[in-house]
Amino acid sequence: MKPIALAAALLAAAAAAPAMAAKPAESPEARVERVLGAAPVIDGHNDLPWEIRERYDLWRxxxxxxxxxxxxxxxxxTxxxxxxxxxxxAQLWSVYIPVSIKGPAAVLTTLEQMDIVRQMVARYPADFALAATAADIRRIEKEGKIAALMGVEGGHQIxxxxxxxxTYYELGARYMTLT
Structure with missing residues (x-):
């Protein structure tokens, strides 16, 4: 009986082997693409508006x-x-200004920074849309666009x-840092 039981066990194991075969290992690059495809990145800080201001004359x-x-x-x-x-x-665009700019000049400069973000969205409507809520981010992502949000990078800016x-909130700012 033992040889028959052993033969049956070996036959069962051989039949199950293809089902138990290891899947080919997923490459790190393929895994990154799969994960990012399921959960897009929300970048919490980008200074592009200031760079456009300084290097490209407020986009003129x-x-x-x-x-x-x-x-x-x-x-x-970027x-x-x-x-x-x-x-x-989703991209949180920093509407940063240096702390050396104070008072009404800080407000004006911040508004100009916010205008740069709004110009970006207007110039590239196939790529960007303004977002104010998490629901907006999800909707915009489903549309194949990048959600654009703004953050004020210093309490001195108010x-x-x-x-x-x-007013900044009404224009789209969704956070303000203290410093």
């Missing part, structure tokens, strides 16, 4: 974010192709005015 100078901006005479670290390659689903803070 030619600049196309659909091209590789790392090759420009005044290179940038452009639409790299945002897409990185699976960025010039001690709660009304200015409320």
């Amino acid at each position: 100078s030619p600049l196309d974010l659909r091209s590789d901006t790392s090759r420009l005479p005044a290179p940038l670290q 452009d639409i192709p790299r945002l897409r390659k990185g699976h960025v689903g 010039a001690l005015s709660p009304a200015v803070l409320r």
Whole structure:
């Protein structure tokens, strides 16, 4: 009986072997692509608005974010192709200004920074849409676009005015740091 039991066990194991065969190992690159495809990146800080302000004269100078901006005479670290390659689903654009700018000048400069973000969304409507809520981010991501949010990077930017803070909120700012 023992030889028959052993033969049956070996036959059962041989029959089950194809089902138990190990799947080929997923490459790290394939795993990253799979994970990012399921859960897009929400980048919490990007200084592109300030870079556009300083290097491209508040966007009065030619600049196309659909091209590789790392090759420009005044290179940038952000452009639409790299945002897409990185699976960025939402971008919080910093509307930072230096702490040396105070009072009404701080408010004006912040509004200009917010305007740069709004210009970006208006210039590239196939790529960006303004978002104010988590539901907006999900909707915009489903549309194949990058959700654009804004954050004020210093309490000095409200010039001690709660009304200015409320105005920034109405214009799309969703956070403000104290420093």
